[in-house]
Amino acid sequence: MKAAVRKRGFASAPSRLLYVALYKPYDVLSQFTGEAGQRTLAEIDLPLGVYAAGRLDKDSEGLLLLSNDGPFIDRLIHPKNGHPRSYLVQVERVPDDGALDQLRSGVIIKGYQTKPCTVELLTSEPDLPSRTPPIRERKNIPTAWLKITLSEGKNRQVRRMTAAVGFPTLRLVRESIGNLKLDGLQPGEWKIVSTDDIL
Numbered sequence: 001m002k003a004a005v006r007k008r009g010f011a012s013a014p015s016r017l018l019y020v021a022l023y024k025p026y027d028v029l030s031q032f033t034g035e036a037g038q039r040t041l042a043e044i045d046l047p048l049g050v051y052a053a054g055r056l057d058k059d060s061e062g063l064l065l066l067s068n069d070g071p072f073i074d075r076l077i078h079p080k081n082g083h084p085r086s087y088l089v090q091v092e093r094v095p096d097d098g099a100l101d102q103l104r105s106g107v108i109i110k111g112y113q114t115k116p117c118t119v120e121l122l123t124s125e126p127d128l129p130s131r132t133p134p135i136r137e138r139k140n141i142p143t144a145w146l147k148i149t150l151s152e153g154k155n156r157q158v159r160r161m162t163a164a165v166g167f168p169t170l171r172l173v174r175e176s177i178g179n180l181k182l183d184g185l186q187p188g189e190w191k192i193v194s195t196d197d198i199l
Helices: 070-077 097-105 157-164
Strands: 019-024 061-067 083-090 119-120 145-152 170-178 189-191
Touching: 061 070, 083 157, 097 119, 097 145, 097 157, 145 157, 157 170
Parallel strands: 061 170
Antiparallel strands: 019 061, 019 189, 083 145, 083 170, 119 145
């Protein structure tokens, strides 16, 4: 049975292990505290006691997993346990086959060679909620959407990869972590999931 989507959450701390799939909105940090004026997860009424399993930078959107199960989070994010993470990526201009092959085989970012990954040039724009604020479009420069699936998660890796091959990222939405998908969640919405849903 599909878990109910929640917009408003718990009044007290839960006494069981929880796994929460959240659509993190744009411009929100993947943490509950920040500097003055910064938006954080505290603005979303999430269950008490959970924290993010990994990061999604504030300029990115999409699937963020939170839990109060520390050992599970450690296992999930440890580099030796590489699991697929898929991103929908809007880039400036339309990448050619050479750029796509470069991304697939790995590029150098900050002195690090990224691992081979899956990259697909989408033929149509994905069905995503509109972003607030929208990306800044330039009339004379086309854009394209890619689906990139990685088995690693370096800081701002997708953005650095597309920039390295000459196609800067304009919008980035993580759509899956392992087996877990956004599945119709809207920005700021979340649902309870199980470990079987994730890996």
